Amino acid sequence: MIPFDALLVVALYATLAALAVAAVALGVLYALRGRSVATQLIVVGAATVLATVSGILVISFLMLINDHDRSVVLAVVISAGLVALGVSVLLGRRLVAANRTLVEAVRADRFRPPSGRLPAELAELSRELEAAYDRLAASHEREQALETSRRELVAWVSHDLRTPLAGLRAMAEALEDEVVADQDTVQRYHGRIRVEVERLTEMVDDLFELSRIHAGALRLSRQRVGLADLVAEAVAGAEALARAKGVRLHGDVREGLPVQVDAGELGRALRNLVVNAIRHTPSDGAVEVIGEVRGGEARVTVADACGGIPEDDLPRVFDVAFRGEAARTPGGGAGLGLAIARGIVEAHAGEIGVANEGLGCRFEVRLPLTV
Ligand SMILES: Nc1ncnc2c1ncn2[C@@H]1O[C@H](COP(=O)(O)OP(=O)(O)OP(=O)(O)O)[C@@H](O)[C@H]1O
Ligand SMILES: [Mg+2]
Numbered sequence: 528m529i530p531f532d533a534l535l536v537v538a539l540y541a542t543l544a545a546l547a548v549a550a551v552a553l554g555v556l557y558a559l560r561g562r563s564v565a566t567q568l569i570v571v572g573a574a575t576v577l578a579t580v581s582g583i584l585v586i587s588f589l590m591l592i593n594d595h596d597r598s599v600v601l602a603v604v605i606s607a608g609l610v611a612l613g614v615s616v617l618l619g620r621r622l623v624a625a626n627r628t629l630v631e632a633v634r635a636d637r638f639r640p641p642s643g644r645l646p647a648e649l650a651e652l653s654r655e656l657e658a659a660y661d662r663l664a665a666s667h668e669r670e671q672a673l674e675t676s677r678r679e680l681v682a683w684v685s686h687d688l689r690t691p692l693a694g695l696r697a698m699a700e701a702l703e704d705e706v707v708a709d710q711d712t713v714q715r716y717h718g719r720i721r722v723e724v725e726r727l728t729e730m731v732d733d734l735f736e737l738s739r740i741h742a743g744a745l746r747l748s749r750q751r752v753g754l755a756d757l758v759a760e761a762v763a764g765a766e767a768l769a770r771a772k773g774v775r776l777h778g779d780v781r782e783g784l785p786v787q788v789d790a791g792e793l794g795r796a797l798r799n800l801v802v803n804a805i806r807h808t809p810s811d812g813a814v815e816v817i818g819e820v821r822g823g824e825a826r827v828t829v830a831d832a833c834g835g836i837p838e839d840d841l842p843r844v845f846d847v848a849f850r851g852e853a854a855r856t857p858g859g860g861a862g863l864g865l866a867i868a869r870g871i872v873e874a875h876a877g878e879i880g881v882a883n884e885g886l887g888c889r890f891e892v893r894l895p896l897t898v
Pocket of ligand 2: 799802803860863864865
């Protein structure tokens with residue numbers, strides 16, 4: 528039996544020898560820090576074997592074990608160490624291979640997480656990469672849709688502005704040259720010129736509003752407004768249009784709680800919805816504007832008898848410059864009304880949506896209630 532004191536001495540020398548090897552190993556690992564994990568694992572394996580061997584050599588040098596024991600222990604330690612080194616190499620290679628499949632997946636056009644089982648850290652990295660790619664793809668899609676609609680807007684608006692301008696010029700020239708002389712035609716021309724100028728003014732005004740919304744420059748001056756007043760105002764503003772078209776327009780408020788909104792801006796958004804509803808409803812049809820409080824929100828719905836919007840168009844009606852087939856006629860709208868309505872509602876932290884229902888479609892504006 529070896530005395531305890533001697534055992535302490537052995538432990539002390541073995542520790543010192545191992546620390547010396549560890550210091551060298553750390554230096555080597557530092558120098559190799561940019562190299563493959565496999566290489567670094569081999570260094571760790573070799574350092575473990577060397578630490579043990581150096582301990583044995585030191586205590587045999589101090590003659591704490593005899594030559595025979597030393598040879599036996601060294602043989603055992605070296606063969607076990609070589610096996611451990613082999614395991615390190617295998618582990619290193621597996622890590623390198625897993626990493627390579629991940630790198631290949633990242634290099635592919637569309638990232639798909641590798642199907643094989645990855646070590647926990649790499650699996651987490653793979654999940655994060657997948658989420659990041661999804662976010663990137665979604666934002667790329669949004670950007671492209673925005674770019675397309677912007678391009679379409681420029682094309683359509685320049686067409687929409689140019690056509691009435693050409694008409695205005697022709698009428699003005701005819702009046703100037705006195706090509707039209709009879710009183711009736713002259714009066715008709717003046718009337719048309721006024722109508723076209725009003726339409727162009729509205730369009731330019733809409734464009735200005737939209738650019739303010741997109742630039743985030745819409746400044747809301749909120750005040751407490753009754754839901755009933757908002758609905759009444761929207762209905763009153765479109766009454767003349769409804770009468771001229773023979774559409775029955777009806778407003779109703781079931782519960783008139785106040786909302787904290789910019790009455791001017793929100794009124795504009797609702798007016799756009801109501802005007803659309805009247806425009807797309809055949810004469811003798813009905814348009815209903817309803818204000819109510821449901822699910823802790825104020826809601827204004829505008830239901831019409833347009834016959835439904837094609838399913839494919841539903842998600843696009845709020846896009847800038849989107850106009851349904853029927854609306855792409857000279858004299859039709861510019862496709863700005865709903866984009867403006869959405870911008871204004873979202874600036875109020877509200878939501879806007881549309882669905883086909885009954886004889887037509889139903890636009891719905893949801894706003895947070897005043898706290
Ligand atoms: N109430 C509705 N019923 C049926 N279709 C609608 C209705 N409201 C909007 N749409 C469709 O959505 C498109 C976009 O509407 P939006 O108000 O943005 O543009 P617009 O009315 O064509 O032009 P603008 O409002 O700029 O004068 C319309 O062209 C139409 O096809
Ligand atoms: Mg419109």
